[in-house]
Amino acid sequence: MSASAVRLTARGVTHAFHALTVLEGVDLDAAPGEVTVVIGPSGCGKSTLLGILGGLLAPAAGEVRLAGAAGGECLNPITYVFQDASLLPWRSVAGNVSLVLEDTPLPASERPARIAEVLAQTKLSDFAAAWPKQLSGGMRQRVGIARALAVRPAVLLMDEPLSALDAQSRALLLDDFAALIARASVTCVYVTHNLAEAALLGQTIVVLSRRPGKVRAVRRIEQPIEGRHPEDPRLLEVQAELWELIRDDAAKAEREIAGADA
Amino acid sequence: MPTLEGMVPFRARGFAPRDIPAASVGTLIGLLALWQAAASFGWISTAFTSDPFSIGRALWILARSGQLWVNLWASLQRLAIGWVVGTVAGLALGLVVGLFTVARSPGMAVVSALFPVPKIALVPLFIIWFGIGEGSKVATLAFGVFFPTVINVVAGIDGVPRSLIRMGQAFNMSWRSIVLKIVLPGALPVILSGFRITTSTAIILLVAAEMIGAEKGIGAFVLEAGNLYDIDNLLAGLVLLSVIGLVVSWVLGRLERALLAWR
Ligand SMILES: Nc1ncnc2c1ncn2[C@@H]1O[C@H](COP(=O)(O)OP(=O)(O)O)[C@@H](O)[C@H]1O
Ligand SMILES: [Mg+2]
Numbered sequence: 001m002s003a004s005a006v007r008l009t010a011r012g013v014t015h016a017f018h019a020l021t022v023l024e025g026v027d028l029d030a031a032p033g034e035v036t037v038v039i040g041p042s043g044c045g046k047s048t049l050l051g052i053l054g055g056l057l058a059p060a061a062g063e064v065r066l067a068g069a070a071g072g073e074c075l076n077p078i079t080y081v082f083q084d085a086s087l088l089p090w091r092s093v094a095g096n097v098s099l100v101l102e103d104t105p106l107p108a109s110e111r112p113a114r115i116a117e118v119l120a121q122t123k124l125s126d127f128a129a130a131w132p133k134q135l136s137g138g139m140r141q142r143v144g145i146a147r148a149l150a151v152r153p154a155v156l157l158m159d160e161p162l163s164a165l166d167a168q169s170r171a172l173l174l175d176d177f178a179a180l181i182a183r184a185s186v187t188c189v190y191v192t193h194n195l196a197e198a199a200l201l202g203q204t205i206v207v208l209s210r211r212p213g214k215v216r217a218v219r220r221i222e223q224p225i226e227g228r229h230p231e232d233p234r235l236l237e238v239q240a241e242l243w244e245l246i247r248d249d250a251a252k253a254e255r256e257i258a259g260a261d262a
Numbered sequence: 263m264p265t266l267e268g269m270v271p272f273r274a275r276g277f278a279p280r281d282i283p284a285a286s287v288g289t290l291i292g293l294l295a296l297w298q299a300a301a302s303f304g305w306i307s308t309a310f311t312s313d314p315f316s317i318g319r320a321l322w323i324l325a326r327s328g329q330l331w332v333n334l335w336a337s338l339q340r341l342a343i344g345w346v347v348g349t350v351a352g353l354a355l356g357l358v359v360g361l362f363t364v365a366r367s368p369g370m371a372v373v374s375a376l377f378p379v380p381k382i383a384l385v386p387l388f389i390i391w392f393g394i395g396e397g398s399k400v401a402t403l404a405f406g407v408f409f410p411t412v413i414n415v416v417a418g419i420d421g422v423p424r425s426l427i428r429m430g431q432a433f434n435m436s437w438r439s440i441v442l443k444i445v446l447p448g449a450l451p452v453i454l455s456g457f458r459i460t461t462s463t464a465i466i467l468l469v470a471a472e473m474i475g476a477e478k479g480i481g482a483f484v485l486e487a488g489n490l491y492d493i494d495n496l497l498a499g500l501v502l503l504s505v506i507g508l509v510v511s512w513v514l515g516r517l518e519r520a521l522l523a524w525r
Contacts, residue, residue: 056428076434086429090447090524099443100433131524151433 005032006068006077006154006187008053013062015048021212022048025062028189028206028215030155032068035181035188035225037198040208041246041253046191047083047159049213053189054078054157070154075104079153083160085140087132087147094119094128097147104151114150121180122146138169145177149184156186162197171230174200182226195242199235200228207242210249211256217245312493317501320494329483334502336478337468340396341506344403345464349457352408356415360449361441373412381406381463382470389475399471406467407460414456418449451525454518461510465503480506 008030015023022045030036030053038046051057053064055078070077087096097115106114119125122142132140141161148156161177162170178201181188190201198205205219221238228235294314300306301313308316324330359369381402388398388405422445430440472481484499 054432056432078432080429080432082425082429084425086423086425088426088444088447090450090522099430100435102443103433103435103439133524147433 006066006070007032008064008066008155008187008189010049010053010064011062013049013052013059013064015045015052015057015059015061023052023059024212024214026208026213026215028053029204030187030189031204032187033185034203035190035201036204036206037202038189038191038206038208039193039195039198039202039242039246040213041210041250042193043253043256044208044210044249045213046193046208049208050080050157050159050189050191054080054155056080066155068154071152073152074154075106076100076151077154079148079151079156081141081144081148081156081158081161083163085132085137085144085161087140087143089132092129092131093124093135093143093146096132096143097150100147100151118146118150121149123176136169137165138173141165141173142176145180149180153184153186156181156184156188158188158190160192160194161190163192163194170194170197177201178225178228182224195239196230198242199238200230201225205238205242207245210253216249310493312497316494317497320498321501324495324498330502333478333480333483333499336476337472337480338506340399340403340471340479341464341468344400344468345407345461347400348404348407348464349411349460351404352411352460353415353453355408356412356419357441359412360416360419361445369412370416373409377409377413381467385471385474394475399468399476402471403464403467406463410460410463411456414459415449415453418452418456419445421452422448451518451522454514454521457514457517458511461514462507465507465510469503 008028010026010028013023013026013028014021026049028036028038028049038049040046048057052059052062055064066077088099091099094115097118098111101111101114102108115128116125119128122145124139124142124146127135127139132143135143141164144161162173165173174197181190181201190197192198199221202219202221203225205221206215207217207219208214209216219238219241221235223234298314301308301311301316321330355369355373358365359373360366384405385398385402388401392398392401426444426448427440430444435443468479469481469484472479473485476482480499480502484496484503487493487496487499
């Protein structure tokens with residue numbers, strides 16, 4: 001598969017829910033084929049930003065642009081992996097993947113092969129016929145990523161896909177996700193509040209301040225994603241740096257009463 | 263400070279009622295047997311009541327003479343047509359109200375205003391409009407089924423998680439696909455449980471409408487038996503209604519199990 005050559009750029013993105021300003025003048029550059037991690041304390045507007053990046057929310061001000069050529073097989077240029085997986089409970093694992101292929105130009109005859117391929121990539125082949133309710137949280141997220149990979153996205157937007165999981169499932173999935181993202185070579189924006197995930201996946205790390213979210217810092221990690229190790233001292237150093245940047249904000253965000261400043 | 267010694271007592275007893283299927287059947291058979299005994303041994307007067315054997319015999323005679331089938335068929339036909347018409351119309355309006363802003367407030371206003379009107383009160387009006395024949399009866403049922411169906415379909419659609427609809431949009435699914443593959447299946451559990459309410463409403467209205475002006479049908483039959491102080495036949499009619507209710511509820515249960523296996 002050819003690497004995604006699509007760049008996603010946000011300029012001056014500002015958003016408010018009623019009187020609550022959530023994002024203020026956010027600029028973001030997601031370079032083609034790279035993973036851009038957005039990190040920030042909870043409630044700072046990360047999901048809102050991702051919604052705006054993917055065209056699910058209209059920003060109050062600012063704009064988001066795509067530039068570049070998507071691969072020839074691309075069926076849905078901007079594709080999401082949601083925090084809660086968002087699977088249809090009345091469709092099997094395979095049915096959930098099929099769902100997003102049914103409205104596309106992919107011939108129905110090629111659908112089963114495509115489904116089998118992404119289920120194999122996400123280690124779900126044995127669970128094709130299972131209902132979502134039978135799966136663990138980690139397995140559901142695997143379905144979420146299988147579904148996203150099935151449409152050969154140019155841009156992959158991931159909203160804290162591991163945050164609802166226990167630490168062990170998270171560690172297992174993180175390894176797999178890193179490999180899958182690296183191999184699919186999409187332009188990826190990965191939102192998290194987890195420093196370890198940021199250091200393991202990020203090539204560019206955008207640090208947001210607490211609400212209203214503004215860009216506090218942008219950090220590069222040149223090391224390729226595949227082969228990164230959680231105990232790597234350089235990555236631990238990055239984590240420490242990131243923590244320095246967000247600690248005060250995180251502490252304040254924790255004490256905030258939702259909507260108190262609205 | 264009190265000293266603690268000995269086994270930790272188990273404290274989590276009770277608050278976990280279980281179903282025992284044999285007990286349901288047993289209770290019904292026991293009650294029938296008790297009733298029969300009470301009548302046979304003269305504990306209760308049979309002048310104004312009856313007993314299970316007499317009711318059974320009445321049903322047998324009705325079946326042999328063909329009267330049972332004529333009335334049953336008339337009632338089932340009205341029930342089926344009235345319920346289907348009301349349900350289809352209710353599904354259609356419920357969908358429109360559930361999906362479109364322009365229809366929502368106007369639709370809900372009309373439904374809310376008409377829903378509380380006891381539908382039986384409309385029978386005289388429908389007789390004027392549709393005549394004393396089948397039209398007025400079917401219309402009464404359809405009308406009675408229509409409003410709760412609309413309300414249920416709207417509630418079902420409102421209950422579909424927006425996140426699933428956003429997911430569909432994020433994958434560029436067409437509007438039609440989102441409605442057919444996300445909204446409707448998501449609303450189905452609520453819609454199906456609404457069917458339980460609308461079918462029992464329909465049976466109530468069926469009997470009421472048949473009592474107001476019909477020659478055939480279980481409602482008419484029960485009314486006539488009452489006028490003749492024929493308690494065996496009157497209760498035989500009630501048994502038929504109960505059986506219809508049980509069969510409908512069984513069918514709906516099967517339907518739910520088949521369609522909602524994923525839950
Ligand atoms: N649809 C909405 N309506 C009103 N407030 C919202 C809505 N969505 C999010 N918010 C508020 O906006 C802020 C940012 O939310 P979100 O983007 O979900 O933060 P994050 O993903 O960083 O935790 C939060 O305070 C949240 O309560
Ligand atoms: Mg979020």
